[in-house]
Amino acid sequence: MSEHGKRDTLLPYGKQWLDEADIEAVVQVLKGDFITQGPAIEMFEQKVADYVGTCYGVAFSNGTAALHGACFAAGIEAGDEVITTPLTFLASSNCVLYQGGTPVFADIDPVTYNIDPKQIEEKLTPQTTAIIAVDFSGQPAEMDRIQAIARQHSLITIEDAAHSLGADYQGRKVGIWADMTMFSFHPVKHITTGEGGMIVTNDEAFYRKLLRFRSHGMTRDPQELTRNEGPWYYEMQELGYNYRMTDIQAALGISQMDKLDRFIARRRELVEIYNRELADIPGLVLPKQHAEANSSWHLYVVRFLPEHFQYSRKEIFEQLRAWNIGVNVHYIPVYLQPYYEDLGYKKGLCPNAEKYYESCITLPLFPGMKDEDVLYVVRAIKELA
Numbered sequence: 001m002s003e004h005g006k007r008d009t010l011l012p013y014g015k016q017w018l019d020e021a022d023i024e025a026v027v028q029v030l031k032g033d034f035i036t037q038g039p040a041i042e043m044f045e046q047k048v049a050d051y052v053g054t055c056y057g058v059a060f061s062n063g064t065a066a067l068h069g070a071c072f073a074a075g076i077e078a079g080d081e082v083i084t085t086p087l088t089f090l091a092s093s094n095c096v097l098y099q100g101g102t103p104v105f106a107d108i109d110p111v112t113y114n115i116d117p118k119q120i121e122e123k124l125t126p127q128t129t130a131i132i133a134v135d136f137s138g139q140p141a142e143m144d145r146i147q148a149i150a151r152q153h154s155l156i157t158i159e160d161a162a163h164s165l166g167a168d169y170q171g172r173k174v175g176i177w178a179d180m181t182m183f184s185f186h187p188v189k190h191i192t193t194g195e196g197g198m199i200v201t202n203d204e205a206f207y208r209k210l211l212r213f214r215s216h217g218m219t220r221d222p223q224e225l226t227r228n229e230g231p232w233y234y235e236m237q238e239l240g241y242n243y244r245m246t247d248i249q250a251a252l253g254i255s256q257m258d259k260l261d262r263f264i265a266r267r268r269e270l271v272e273i274y275n276r277e278l279a280d281i282p283g284l285v286l287p288k289q290h291a292e293a294n295s296s297w298h299l300y301v302v303r304f305l306p307e308h309f310q311y312s313r314k315e316i317f318e319q320l321r322a323w324n325i326g327v328n329v330h331y332i333p334v335y336l337q338p339y340y341e342d343l344g345y346k347k348g349l350c351p352n353a354e355k356y357y358e359s360c361i362t363l364p365l366f367p368g369m370k371d372e373d374v375l376y377v378v379r380a381i382k383e384l385a
């Protein structure tokens with residue numbers, strides 16, 4: 001603390017939690033025979049799939065690669081439209097572009113900030129082939145309604161659950177709702193492998209496609225080969241990538257999974273403190289939960305409604321940074337990026353997302369945060385209010 005009672009070091013908005021067990025798990029792999037393409041990969045895939053309740057998991061080098069794989073497995077190609085939310089990280093719509101498809105943005109619900117199922121219905125055309133829902137901040141999207149729309153129109157659903165590992169909806173874990181669900185293991189997410197991602201699914205055909213896509217489109221499975229020239233023979237039937245995770249990362253992921261429920265429980269405790277301490281500040285909008293959703297709280301996002309504060313959002317952001325609080329903004333609506341503007345997307349497309357973007361600030365939230373850290377953030381906000 002400095003003499004003005006401000007921190008000397010940055011309180012980040014998110015941060016990994018690693019312990020000796022994690023370090024030991026990685027060291028064991030480094031001392032073993034396989035640092036990639038070994039047994040830790042399947043063990044990690046099984047552990048995540050068992051946790052969420054799906055048959056299959058396919059690990060990828062990162063969550064973005066996993067989303068690319070899901071779009072490939074869904075058969076998205078040029079001419080296909082995929083409906084998604086503008087309030088997300090770039091990867092959830094870039095993955096559609098990778099496949100030559102067209103992202104179509106449906107506006108958010110102004111209360112939950114998740115994609116609004118009614119807006120999805122308005123964006124349906126004969127070219128629509130898939131929906132990519134995002135569980136913003138860790139709160140599951142309304143997957144029952146989204147699945148119903150998808151079944152009615154024969155669409156494939158992909159859930160970007162980068163924020164929501166361990167969350168549930170109607171009492172059932174995120175992972176079982178969509179045709180394919182993506183998790184990210186970037187250090188700010190619920191568990192980490194450094195970089196890493198996974199698709200979970202109950203569909204064997206998607207599972208097999210994802211496995212091939214991850215490794216150059218290659219297969220050695222006798223049942224998949226069109227011919228067999230001998231024991232060395234492998235075949236490439238489609239264009240894949242090298243999107244493999246290493247065993248070093250998978251071992252870390254296996255060890256991190258043991259702590260996942262504790263991480264989420266701690267996040268929920270910290271959120272309770274924020275909710276209690278920040279209640280009753282006029283114009284400060286706290287995050288709201290859908291009655292059937294149970295968030296795993298990747299992000300704690302508040303909104304400073306401009307008419308209630310003497311400072312603008314930008315000034316509040318800068319002042320919180322001056323307090324050494326690593327506030328952030330999640331997210332700039334994707335289609336406002338210059339690359340998307342060049343593709344023809346225009347401001348005004350999703351008014352709720354644009355309005356949200358003008359007033360949002362993400363406060364620090366991670367399992368290693370102390371109660372005092374939350375109270376420090378609260379004190380800073382109260383001095384600005």
Ligand SMILES: *Cc1c(COP(=O)(O)O)cnc(C)c1O
Pocket residue numbers: 062063064065088089091092134160162163184185186195196197
């Ligand atoms: C983190 C994140 C991703 C991408 O994950 P990476 O593992 O960083 O590639 C995708 N979508 C959302 C919403 C994310 O937050």
